[in-house]
Amino acid sequence: MIVDDVPVVRRGxxxxxxxxxxxxxxxxxGGARGRWRWRWAGSSPDHQWDLVEAAYGAPWRDLPERFGPWKTCHERLRRWTADGTWDRILAAAPIYDDGTPVQWTISIDSSIVRAHQHSAGARKKGRSATSPATPGAQDGEAIGRSRGGLSTKIHLAVDGRGRPLSILLTPGQAGDNPQLLALLDAxxxxxxxxxxxRKRPDLLIADKGYAHDSTRRALRQRGIRHVIPERSDQVARRAAKGSTGGRPPTFDxxxxxxxxxxxxxxNRLKQWRDLATRYAKRASLYRASLVLIAAIIWLP
Structure with missing residues (x-):
């Protein structure tokens, strides 16, 4: 937006x-057969890349008129999600940061978000409910049901300064440990x-949810140093074996x-209301919003 020849950035x-x-x-x-027919940057002072700003969380039908038809914005988001545009932006964003390189001490964890009732009921179009919908969605549309209702779990890997590197989605009831290697591979x-x-970290930090013997073996095979505390049952089981129980894993x-x-x-990601509560039916579109905001955290 431009006011009195001075650019003004609206909140968000x-x-x-x-x-x-x-x-x-x-x-x-100008793609094949004219498929990419929409307004591009420079068409008017107030219309830059409308799609990206429109993806911040307002219901599609309630988008301001300056964003153009809501169906057009939604179609752009869907197409650019399918062709991997958002993941390319996240992969490129770290080199544009404030001069501080990626710190390869990686921390991983997960967080559950409530899935609104409007997020349920997406058509499966012939595929099974458990087949991956998109890269980053590990189980269909990544919606689980429990006593608390519908939920989705976000699995996140960040660098040493807390800047996002990879994001996966699972149903809310899914365990953390099975997603560790997939999160690193992403x-x-x-x-x-x-x-x-670059894909491999210098050091991995994770909580007790990832303290599984098979996980530690897989990390050692990959040559990845890790700091993961032992669970109390693991400590007791090793102590019960006495001298044959082996040494405890290194923990700093x-x-x-x-x-x-x-x-x-x-906490930063959930400042956006559309991420703190999931409204999107498709896991791919919800993850696209997460990846976009993750990239914005890196950008100047």
């Missing part, structure tokens, strides 16, 4: 610096210079205190 909208990063990563207009950071994107309390960065990142 992106800065010009952030747009400069995102713009080259979005699909080019990390994909395009660092400056030649070479492949000082390093483990840094695990709180992932909780702080969840």
């Amino acid at each position: 909208e992106l800065t010009d610096e952030a747009w400069a990063v995102i713009t080259p990563l979005l699909p080019e207009p 990390i994909w950071v395009n660092e400056p210079g030649p070479g492949r994107p 309390k000082a390093i483990y205190r840094k695990h709180n960065v992932v909780e702080r990142c969840f």
Whole structure:
């Protein structure tokens, strides 16, 4: 928005610096058979990349008129979710941060969000309820049912400063530990210079929910150092075996205190109402909003 020749950024909208990063990563207009027919940046002073700003959480039918037809915005979001645009933005965003490189002490955790009743009932279109809907959604539409009602669980990996690196979704009742390796595999950071994107952390920090023997073995096989506390039952079982129980895993309390960065990142993500409560029927679209906001956390 421009007032008296001075650009004004509305609350919740992106800065010009952030747009400069995102713009080259979005699909080019004029695709095959004219499929990409919508208004692009520069068509008017108040209409930049409407879709990205429109994805902040308002109900689609209640979008302000300046965003254009809500069906057009929704279709853009759906298309760019399917072709991986948002994940490419998240992979590229770290190199545009304030000069501080990615800190490869990775913390992982999960958080449950309440799924609104409007998020249920998505058509399965011939696939089973347990088949993955999209990358990042590990079980159909990632909605679970429990005593508390419908819920979705967000699995998150962040760097040493609490900046998001990868996001997965499961139903709310799903366990944390089975998603650890998948969460690490989803990390994909395009660092400056030649070479492949980086995926492997220097150190992994996780809580007792990930303290499984098979997980520790898998991390050792990958050469990933980790700080994960033992559960009380594991300590008791090892003690009961006496000298044959083996040594306890290495655990550094000082390093483990840094695990709180992932909780702080969840707090930042849930500042957006559309993320704190899930309204989207499709797990792919809900995750797209999460990935977009995660990228914005990195952007200037």
